[in-house]
Amino acid sequence: MLAGKKILLIIGGGIAAFKSLDLIRRLRERGAEVVPVLTKAGEEFVTPLSASALSAQKVYRDLFDLTDEAEMGHIELSRAADLVVVAPATADLMGKMANGLANDLASTLLMATDKRVLIVPAMNVRMWEHPATQRNLATLQGDGILVCGPDEGAMACGEFGPGRMAEVPEIVEGVEAALRDGPLKGKRILITSGPTHEPIDPVRYIANRSSGAQGTAIANALAALGADVVFVTGPADAARPRGVEIVEVQSAREMLEAVETALPADAAVFAAAVADWRVASASDSKIKKDGMGKLPVLEFAENPDILATVSQMKAGRPGLVVGFAAETDDVVAHATAKRERKQCDWIVANDVSPETGIMGGSENQVVVISDQGAEAWPRMGKDQVAKRLAAEISTALQE
Incomplete structure (x- = not known):
């Protein structure tokens, strides 16, 4: 059901970002076109070369890229996709989204898009449970943002609890659900x-x-x-x-x-x-x-x-x-x-x-x-x- 669908994948910074590479592969197996966007923090965990090789697409990183922005590339990117996926969605990205901040390419795309957005949160358990994160989550859900996860489990920091990024098959299901044209579409x-x-x-x-x-x-x-x-x-x-x-x-x-x-x-x-x-x-x-x-x-x-x-x-x-x-x-x-x-x-x-x-x-x-x-x-x-x-x-x- 993903054949011919275009997905804009924003990769945030966090150890869970390694799952985004497998996510690219799984989505492409189902016929989707995946366009990666790397945040500055995301580049600390995922290289542009690996994301580009797996997606067979250019990786977008800089809001002020002269070539892309000559034609308002951030607007075009945000509108050309069928779905925008943020995986992992860090506490910082969620905070920017909830409060309307747009100071880099990823946050600007999220403000400029007219398409549905699916976030896949991933962070330390204390960060996830922090009142500010929960306020931001409530705001995003109230705005109609789709959420996949997080799961509960062991984390790279050694702690255990909610905040672990959802596994790739679950994210793929979330993407399919977000793009599904069911009998109640429009109702x-x-x-x-x-x-x-x-x-x-x-x-x-x-x-x-x-x-x-x-x-x-x-x-x-x-x-x-x-x-x-x-x-x-x-x-x-x-x-x-x-x-x-x-x-x-x-x-x-x-x-x-x-x-x-x-x-x-x-x-x-x-x-x-x-x-x-x-x-x-x-x-x-x-x-x-x-x-x-x-x-x-x-x-x-x-x-x-x-x-x-x-x-x-x-x-x-x-x-x-x-x-x-x-x-x-x-x-x-x-x-x-x-x-x-x-x-x-x-x-x-x-x-x-x-x-x-x-x-x-x-x-x-x-x-x-x-x-x-x-x-x-x-x-x-x-x-x-x-x-x-x-x-x-x-x-x-x-x-």
């Missing part, structure tokens, strides 16, 4: 995922038991079919999906605002476990025990119903609205009633009783309820549920 799909946290005071909150794993799997499956996915998530434990626009929220009201901002969309999948209630007046300071055994009195308010709000929109309603129902008894009856009450198109219902092990587990067993009735699916991994649901959504959107 915008909104997904909510994870729990919401409703504050009681600065240290306590009300939440639902949701890892966000099923929502992440659905986002990945829809993106793999070519959809433009907006992923609105509460503070979930699950890893965030790759190659989608990510919006992080905390409360139900923040989630509703993010959803309304993300519309219009061709379809919306509401997999989030939104808290039904919030404390009407959350305390600005920690609520203390009075030492006399007197319990605090909490007054609750009902949270906005995001699913019903979108389902019942008079204008701008997505063509397909899918809700979720986590039940502990009479699953089909309660979910059917919920679908009718909310006025959504489908409800994906499951039994989350403790004995099922579904809440927080790796498997799910759902019943999909529509105007055609209730269809029970066998128990399977959450990734398999997501792929099957994505296929059903794709079929519905083609009709």
Whole structure:
């Protein structure tokens, strides 16, 4: 599927840069044309000669090359590619990208491109976990930058943890996914995922038991079919999906605002476990025990119903609205009633009783309820549920 595709490969500085040479070879084996760009730091680990020999292309290094810049070469390079890949993406490169800096060829290309960008982070574990790096990552993902990795493992510095550059086969898969023209290409799909946290005071909150794993799997499956996915998530434990626009929220009201901002969309999948209630007046300071055994009195308010709000929109309603129902008894009856009450198109219902092990587990067993009735699916991994649901959504959107 990479035949005839042109990939601009920016090689950052770091010991992991040696993988970029194998990446060039693997991409070319699949028919891609790879144009390498070396940063100054990248040249400390990879020679221009080796990158040129493997790519059979000129290696670009200098922003102020008189020959190339006579025709605004950095603009042409950034626009001629089908995809821009940064591998390895160092903390420095990520910082430049997140903050709009452009003081060398690589960063200028990244600012000037109108194509999708896939970064492959690689750095020391402490650098990866540093708040500045995580802020920059969140900014880049919010800007629609695709991310592959990093993996967890032993590093050249002797430490162990996240920050190790993804292996070449995984990067190739990421490139293929970024260039895939699937059946949902051109379709915008909104997904909510994870729990919401409703504050009681600065240290306590009300939440639902949701890892966000099923929502992440659905986002990945829809993106793999070519959809433009907006992923609105509460503070979930699950890893965030790759190659989608990510919006992080905390409360139900923040989630509703993010959803309304993300519309219009061709379809919306509401997999989030939104808290039904919030404390009407959350305390600005920690609520203390009075030492006399007197319990605090909490007054609750009902949270906005995001699913019903979108389902019942008079204008701008997505063509397909899918809700979720986590039940502990009479699953089909309660979910059917919920679908009718909310006025959504489908409800994906499951039994989350403790004995099922579904809440927080790796498997799910759902019943999909529509105007055609209730269809029970066998128990399977959450990734398999997501792929099957994505296929059903794709079929519905083609009709």
